[in-house]
Amino acid sequence: CFSPALYPVYHNPEAIVVVVDVFRATTTMAAAFGNGVRSIRPVATVEEAQAYKAKGWLVGAERNVKRCEFADFGNSPFDYTPEKVSGKDIVFTTTNGTRAITIARSAYRVVTGAFINLHAVAGYCLAYKRDVVVLCSGWQDKVNMEDTLFGGALADILVNTGLYGTGSDAAVIARDMWTNNKKDPAGYLELSEHIARLKANHLEDAVPYCLTLNLTDKVPELVVTEDGVLILR
Numbered sequence: 001c002f003s004p005a006l007y008p009v010y011h012n013p014e015a016i017v018v019v020v021d022v023f024r025a026t027t028t029m030a031a032a033f034g035n036g037v038r039s040i041r042p043v044a045t046v047e048e049a050q051a052y053k054a055k056g057w058l059v060g061a062e063r064n065v066k067r068c069e070f071a072d073f074g075n076s077p078f079d080y081t082p083e084k085v086s087g088k089d090i091v092f093t094t095t096n097g098t099r100a101i102t103i104a105r106s107a108y109r110v111v112t113g114a115f116i117n118l119h120a121v122a123g124y125c126l127a128y129k130r131d132v133v134v135l136c137s138g139w140q141d142k143v144n145m146e147d148t149l150f151g152g153a154l155a156d157i158l159v160n161t162g163l164y165g166t167g168s169d170a171a172v173i174a175r176d177m178w179t180n181n182k183k184d185p186a187g188y189l190e191l192s193e194h195i196a197r198l199k200a201n202h203l204e205d206a207v208p209y210c211l212t213l214n215l216t217d218k219v220p221e222l223v224v225t226e227d228g229v230l231i232l233r
């Protein structure tokens with residue numbers, strides 16, 4: 001469980017990296033795939049997203065929790081309905097989540113995790129039996145409660161199979177948080193800074209959804225297309 005700033009220190013090219021941004025980017029992406037999106041093209045900057053928009057792409061873009069004016073979608077999982085995204089390719093940029101994905105791009109495999117696809121992500125990791133690094137998108141390079149709690153939930157599943165040790169001290173702490181919290185993501189709500197940000201912008205409606213376990217079995221995986229572009233599919 002490390003923040004994007006620390007990732008280069010803990011980069012393990014042989015590992016599976018699970019990028020998490022519970023509120024809301026990786027929840028939104030898992031929801032979009034659950035609703036039939038064909039691919040999501042994560043880009044780190046607004047300028048890249050605007051360039052795609054100018055070329056006619058569907059774009060989801062958020063900065064500081066607000067939808068960017070030029071974009072078709074913001075960063076709420078409720079924006080990506082089957083009617084709007086099924087079969088579509090979407091360009092996506094968020095304040096922290098998509099930046100973390102691009103930082104992790106050189107790992108053996110990169111997937112995105114959230115509480116809504118927790119068990120599916122655990123199954124993906126178990127199929128490879130490789131080290132797992134949980135990259136917590138956090139907020140401006142600070143690890144946050146909800147992403148850490150996800151890391152603890154994933155660690156708890158993997159360790160309980162007997163195939164994994166808890167690894168880093170951070171993973172031990174995160175797993176203890178999860179088990180001491182009776183494995184209920186909502187237990188730490190009052191400690192989540194990001195919920196306050198969402199509330200200040202009247203965007204807290206997605207919070208219960210983001211904290212619900214296993215709504216989809218989709219695991220967005222980062223791949224490089226023939227023309228060298230990173231997409232999740």
Ligand code: MLT
Nearest residue numbers: 024025065094095096097
């Ligand atoms: C992020 O990428 O930092 C968050 O998903 C921001 C948000 O909740 O809109």
